[in-house]
Amino acid sequence: MAAAYHAPLKDIRFLLHEVVGLQRVAHLPGCDEVTPDVVDAILEEAAKFAGEVLAPLNPIGDAQGCELKGGEVKTPAGFKQAYQRYIEGGWSAVGADPEYGGQGLPELIAAPINEMMASANMAFSLCPLLTGGAIEAIHLCGTAEQKRQYLPKMVSGEWTGTMNLTEPQAGSDLAAIRTKAIPEGQHYRLFGQKIFITYGEHDFTDNIVHMVLARTPDAPDGVKGISLFIVPKYLPDEGGARNDVHCVSIEHKLGIHASPTCVLSYGDASGAVGYLIGEENRGLEYMFIMMNLARFGVGLEGVALGERAYQQALAFAKERIQGSEAGKKGGPRVPIIKHPDVKRMIATMKAQVEAMRAVAYYCAACLDNGLRNPDAELKQLEQWRSELLIPVVKGWSTETGQEVASLGVQVHGGMGFIEETGAAQHLRDARITTIYEGTTGIQANDLIGRKLGRDGGAAMRALIADMQLTIEQLNSSGNADCKGVGKSLEDAVHGLRNATRWALDAAAREPAEPLAGAVPCLMMFGTICGGWMLGQSALVAAARLNKGGGDEGFYSGKIKTARYYADHILPRASALRHEVMHGASSLMALDEAEF
Numbered sequence: 001m002a003a004a005y006h007a008p009l010k011d012i013r014f015l016l017h018e019v020v021g022l023q024r025v026a027h028l029p030g031c032d033e034v035t036p037d038v039v040d041a042i043l044e045e046a047a048k049f050a051g052e053v054l055a056p057l058n059p060i061g062d063a064q065g066c067e068l069k070g071g072e073v074k075t076p077a078g079f080k081q082a083y084q085r086y087i088e089g090g091w092s093a094v095g096a097d098p099e100y101g102g103q104g105l106p107e108l109i110a111a112p113i114n115e116m117m118a119s120a121n122m123a124f125s126l127c128p129l130l131t132g133g134a135i136e137a138i139h140l141c142g143t144a145e146q147k148r149q150y151l152p153k154m155v156s157g158e159w160t161g162t163m164n165l166t167e168p169q170a171g172s173d174l175a176a177i178r179t180k181a182i183p184e185g186q187h188y189r190l191f192g193q194k195i196f197i198t199y200g201e202h203d204f205t206d207n208i209v210h211m212v213l214a215r216t217p218d219a220p221d222g223v224k225g226i227s228l229f230i231v232p233k234y235l236p237d238e239g240g241a242r243n244d245v246h247c248v249s250i251e252h253k254l255g256i257h258a259s260p261t262c263v264l265s266y267g268d269a270s271g272a273v274g275y276l277i278g279e280e281n282r283g284l285e286y287m288f289i290m291m292n293l294a295r296f297g298v299g300l301e302g303v304a305l306g307e308r309a310y311q312q313a314l315a316f317a318k319e320r321i322q323g324s325e326a327g328k329k330g331g332p333r334v335p336i337i338k339h340p341d342v343k344r345m346i347a348t349m350k351a352q353v354e355a356m357r358a359v360a361y362y363c364a365a366c367l368d369n370g371l372r373n374p375d376a377e378l379k380q381l382e383q384w385r386s387e388l389l390i391p392v393v394k395g396w397s398t399e400t401g402q403e404v405a406s407l408g409v410q411v412h413g414g415m416g417f418i419e420e421t422g423a424a425q426h427l428r429d430a431r432i433t434t435i436y437e438g439t440t441g442i443q444a445n446d447l448i449g450r451k452l453g454r455d456g457g458a459a460m461r462a463l464i465a466d467m468q469l470t471i472e473q474l475n476s477s478g479n480a481d482c483k484g485v486g487k488s489l490e491d492a493v494h495g496l497r498n499a500t501r502w503a504l505d506a507a508a509r510e511p512a513e514p515l516a517g518a519v520p521c522l523m524m525f526g527t528i529c530g531g532w533m534l535g536q537s538a539l540v541a542a543a544r545l546n547k548g549g550g551d552e553g554f555y556s557g558k559i560k561t562a563r564y565y566a567d568h569i570l571p572r573a574s575a576l577r578h579e580v581m582h583g584a585s586s587l588m589a590l591d592e593a594e595f
Contacts, residue, residue, distance in 0.1 A: 002422025061258025134161025189271025355530025396526025
């Protein structure tokens with residue numbers, strides 16, 4: 001049977017209080033109540049809900065899946081009741097504007113809550129994730145009336161929201177969407193079909209508020225002709241009448257079986273009533289408001305599933321008795337964690353999960369400052385840094401989370417391939433994270449093609465300068481392991497600086513050249529960011545140990561984990577840098593006919 005989930009509260013608190021620092025957001029407007037005591041109490045309750053309510057439903061949802069009958073979706077046993085407990089606990093309102101019933105907590109606090117929910121039950125957590133994106137789009141781009149009508153019920157969780165982007169012929173190419181929006185008085189009538197709509201139909205709530213991309217009759221071709229519409233399942237303006245939008249099928253998927261992925265049909269009869277958000281032809285711009293938060297949320301799923309897989313593999317490795325220790329032939333049989341290669345896999349899982357979590361939380365603090373900081377210059381710098389990091393959080397964390405989940409199966413051996421252990425579910429669920437809300441390739445192209453070059457590399461240079469400060473602190477530390485981390489990180493950051501310079505120069509010559517190595521560049525950047533954050537963790541831990549007292553085993557483990565990452569994971573950055581700077585010519589030389 002799948003192992004229980006226990007939220008990693010000690011590591012989460014360490015990051016919030018000692019590494020990323022609550023003080024980075026506690027001084028911001030609207031964050032007056034973000035104190036250590038309040039935050040710890042919230043995290044305790046979130047951990048309890050995730051572990052006791054959501055986690056037990058995870059294998060049930062995987063086994064049962066969702067069922068579509070007569071256009072209505074029935075979720076697995078216990079899910080609807082869990083959702084009611086979720087909204088009664090106020091979890092749907094954590095980060096939302098207090099004006100509409102939200103708690104107004106910063107992203108740095110919402111992030112660990114969302115991580116815990118996704119670790120416990122990723123399929124369940126997808127519904128609130130998409131609702132949060134829809135809330136943000138209406139909040140920033142909707143009219144006062146639209147906010148009044150939709151936000152209170154969406155923030156409370158009484159209604160949920162979706163993102164309706166792609167269509168059968170479009171895939172990731174949104175310029176190819178064909179859904180039409182015909183003006184009719186104060187609203188529009190929508191006709192078309194949308195695919196891959198997460199929680200597009202379900203039994204959690206009565207109403208579902210769809211955020212739909214469509215084209216008006218006179219819209220220009222391509223992405224410049226896309227508009228964004230609110231299309232509710234039931235029309236509040238029409239006394240709750242059923243709108244002309246229906247679920248025609250749900251997908252049979254590799255994983256996340258308890259999350260209904262729907263095909264929605266708009267306008268089978270008179271047309272689905274929709275309400276324009278903002279101005280016509282600016283829909284893609286508005287949709288990226290939702291997409292940005294969703295991409296960060298999916299990056300957290302990489303962290304979450306990696307944590308869940310790590311916990312299960314660690315428990316198994318400590319309990320599974322097999323063989324004797326190396327060099328002790330004929331000795332007593334021991335738990336498999338005593339075997340060097342199993343220990344290597346467990347250490348790799350631990351180091352990568354902690355690195356991913358630290359980078360994600362750091363990015364969350366940047367998001368908060370980019371939104372709330374009263375200093376205009378600092379606000380801009382933090383916004384640019386968060387935008388630079390979000391493709392990394394999304395792309396690198398999900399690719400790494402998938403690797404960690406695969407190692408979890410490997411640690412279990414043959415039993416990992418058996419569904420009853422639960423290890424396989426984590427791998428199956430993780431597989432989608434590198435695909436939806438923009439594939440890893442799309443994230444990498446965004447990083448290389450937009451985020452890196454838009455300011456001539458200034459945001460990256462500023463981040464590298466901060467990394468250099470950490471390197472100097474590590475190199476001057478009295479702790480030998482910290483010095484070792486500093487040396488490895490210094491080599492990696494030097495390579496990052498060279499690769500960044502090369503990518504900017506190459507883009508000026510031939511845009512396709514750096515794009516050929518975009519994914520290796522993203523993975524290199526993420527790997528180095530992870531080493532940077534673990535280096536900071538090691539410095540904090542070393543200072544704690546020097547003072548004496550406290551949890552010496554915990555802090556010692558932080559230093560050793562950072563050293564392990566520096567010795568085993570950071571060296572990958574060198575190979576990735578070579579691929580970025582020297583791999584384009586051999587790739588582009590391959591003709592289609594030669595495959």
